[in-house]
Amino acid sequence: MKFDTPAGINPIDQEKVVGKPHPRIEGPLKTTGRAVYSYENQEAAPNAAYGYVVGSGIAKGRISSMDVREAKAAPGVLGIVTADNAGPIKKQGFYVAKPLAGPEIEHYHQAIALVVAETFEEARHAASLIRVDYARAQGAFDLAAARGGAKPHQRQPDIRIGDFEKAFASAPVKVDATYTTPDHSHMMLEPHATIARWEGDHLTIWSAQQIVGWARRDLGNKLSIPQDKIRVVATYIGGGFGGKGSVCSDAILAALGARAVGRAVKVALPRPLMPNNTTHRPATIQRVRLAAGRDGKLVAVGHETLSGNLPGGGPEIAAAQTQLLYAGANRLNLTRLATLDLPEGNAMRAPGEASGLMALEVAMDELAEKLGMDPVELRVINDTQVVPGDPGRGSPTDPQSASGNQGKPEQGPRPFSIRQFVPCLRTGAERFGWKERSLRPGSRREGRWLIGMGMASAIRGAPIIPAGGRVTLDGKGIVTVESNMTDMGTGSYTIIGQTVAEMMGLSLDRVVVKLADSNFPEAFGGGGQGGAASATAGAYAACVKLREAVAMKLGFNSADAEFVDGEVRAGNRRAPLGQAAKDGAITAEDRMEYGDLSKQFEQQTFGAHFCEVAVNAYTGEIRIRRMLAVCAAGRILNPITARSQVIGGMVGGAGAALMEELAVDKRFGFFVNHDLAGYEVPVHADIPHQEVIFLEETDPTMSPVKAKGVGELGISGVAPAIANSVYNATGVRVREYPITLDKHLAKLPEIV
Amino acid sequence: MKLEIETPRHLVDVQDLKLDRIEPTTDGGLRIGALVTNTALAADTRVRRDYGVLTRAIVAGASGQLRNKATTAGNLLQRTRCPYFYDPNMPCNKRKPGSGCAAIGGYSRQLAVIGSSDQCIATYPGDMAVAMRVLDAMVETVKADGTSRAIPIADFHRLPGEKPHLDNNLEAGELITAVTLPRPLGGTHHYEKVRDRASYAFALVSVAAVIQKDGSGRAAFGGVAHKPWRVEAADAVMTQGAAAVTARAFANARPTENNAFKIPLATRALAATIAEGKSA
């Protein structure tokens, strides 16, 4: 099915099932421990041996010698995979770092061997017996120091509109500030984990993958296995946050290990290996220059961002969203990439926007203060309904959004498909009690606590990617839908089920949803906030076909047929849906393809985040009191799962604002705090109260479902809202994330 | 053990030794069996009434689940949280004597500001022992030959010096049987634990303090040294306020660039407890 004109009224608009707060259909399996995650799939491979990954002890250099004799002779050991016996591993794929190093080492904890043994403990012990000598080489581990060699990147060309320098120099009110964000680790609950099993030349992996299609593609390319000989299954995933975007060392080495020992092999990355072995969100140094007239209207908007990566890796596209958020005639938008020898930087929790808004939205707060203007009002008056000075390139994209949004230059500025940014701001201010905010920073005190409120804008691209679906009706009137979309805890099972139920006139319990298997129709996956919109549109397309087939079978004119309450009706005729399949199940499959609506219209999601914090006047400790998000993100397919996405994003934002940081050891070139004791993420006590409001919205330019993603909007703008509330509490501006107490302690009020 | 930093040949289960009672001592104190759990100790009504600082310190640590399992002796003996200690690729004198110290010149935000050596700048991370230090507890032990002794808590944990691989002064084969608390001190009891997140984190700095009505008192600091840090000469100037106390307590501090903030933080945290004591 081709979608090339804005959607009209269709069965989804009934919202009998879609849009309703259905609890997750797979929830009981998860809460009772019966949902089988990849590593636990005993049934798939009852006899699996255990693989233990050995990580490099240096960040850059060569393995000069490796002695595996003792390890090989250790009890239980079945085999050891190293670069010497693994065969060629090609570089192409979503991740650029090699899944198995040797003799060259690209980064710390890069896998250098997989030990396969009968038990996990035997594999782990044997791993400690491998003797490695390294020849260390000089590496670049300091982003600020690597700035000199930084270059533009083709993924995000420079944007220069008007005369930025002149406009900035001559404006009456301006902000010129530099902000830094550190490296972040995904730290999803379920580690990277895979079971690999060969049957002849066919390989199946049960693996924690956000995008099974990419996993299959990259596994095939890296190991030179034809795609049709690979099956990837990722039925349940315990979180990913972008860190399971494609195959990592666990999957590649499990496949190689299983081949080497002639038996299924399971590999899970130990927690302390994850931050350096896999990918992370790269650190940024961002300079934001904003200039406005005394009326607050922006005249110059400059955002420059620098990040680093391994050779071949991409930049953190942290400045791009700034082009879309506020008006302003003169603009400068630069993305720079330096080469570093730290582990690979890649997608994590709203790549681009999450980091970029951490700078831009604090700069806006600083500008509002200089103008003596309310921060909400400053944002309202700089709203725009068209892409300012439209560079004609479309949405800022992240590496996970494979949307065809990189269009050709356009004539004239493009409109947003729908932009409820100002209503988000206004609703948020009203519902949060924004007028209670004290105008003078550092002036509201309750006992030992300094109280502050802050807010920030949110914007995040709404990519939609061609996706398919397959639906089968059986004689009992049950419809089964299959798609290779994944569910990381996001709610995909439920919303795809709701979409099918709505289309087929069923209640949700009459729909069976099967996901995350590369044998099912391709539907992208979970990433870039693109999964929900794409996969439900794919399911829609398949259902349209099924409706036609059912109508035909029952002798209805398909244009007149209505699917209601388990029946098909037209005029005064009605038949139970299942009757169409009484001679055998009916299967329909289709795929939603897109025209150029995403080029005609700028498709984004918008929001506003509000926060109240308390800062201990003695110790400087920062504690969030309450948070509010207002989101305008297309049709909300299920308010429960959507809310869960957004509050999860808000927790990620709290982490980014206040504690998450991979500490770089610039001598040894690695992330030091590489476990959950050293890398702090928020705990329950850090998140006392969250509220989410969804504005009414449907976006007919997206798909017939009129939905967009929402999860990543939930984090975009959260950290700066917290940063601004900390400033409002203390009067001390901290521009280096995370905002930990040591950064403002010396400037807090004197204590007696 | 999971990281194979320790690879013991034998593990001895001490759980059935019946050392799980809290009893009064003849001189008006309390004797806490080595196997009393953190949860039971923190909840004991005598402890809550007479040694509030201890209850507060315990409940500020770890999580409910961990405290249900953690024992008094085991908690005293927790090892450092220095991240380099837990990474076997890194030099660490504590893990591998003579290999060097990766933390010096590295990421040391959590590490010691005082009492450190050129061999090791690790901290003792626990909370309970900081309160025991302010209470002047005694650690009772029995050695492999059957003899027993009582070690003042001040002498129980060591400074790293030249032998950072030793965390405490227990001899090989020496078992902790109990911790005794002297008679109650009176006053108000405080435990101020400063950390980046609200719960489930080790202290950047903690202060265990007992403050008397006249403003005198005593304080021990956690998160700053290889042992709970208390300087009696500093306690003597408590009436002059927090800054006077920490000026003495941290007189010979040698922080790193990463953790110099801990010293003003200790002052401010102590000031918070003094203010709380006044308003109590």
Ligand SMILES: Cc1cc2nc3c(=O)[nH]c(=O)nc-3n(C[C@H](O)[C@H](O)[C@H](O)COP(=O)(O)OP(=O)(O)OC[C@H]3O[C@@H](n4cnc5c(N)ncnc54)[C@H](O)[C@@H]3O)c2cc1C
């Ligand atoms: C995630 C996490 C967070 C934590 N957070 C905190 C925190 O915030 N604050 C805090 O203070 N602690 C914290 N802890 C540490 C926790 O309190 C300790 O792990 C616990 O108290 C150890 O007690 P245990 O009885 O389990 O000791 P074990 O782990 O069983 O023993 C510890 C050591 O003591 C030895 N030992 C035990 N009993 C005796 C005895 N009778 N005589 C001689 N030697 C003995 C053991 O051989 C071992 O070497 C945390 C731990 C974890 C895992």
Ligand code: SF4
């Ligand atoms: S500070 Fe101590 S524990 Fe840490 S690396 Fe140095 S020697 Fe090891």
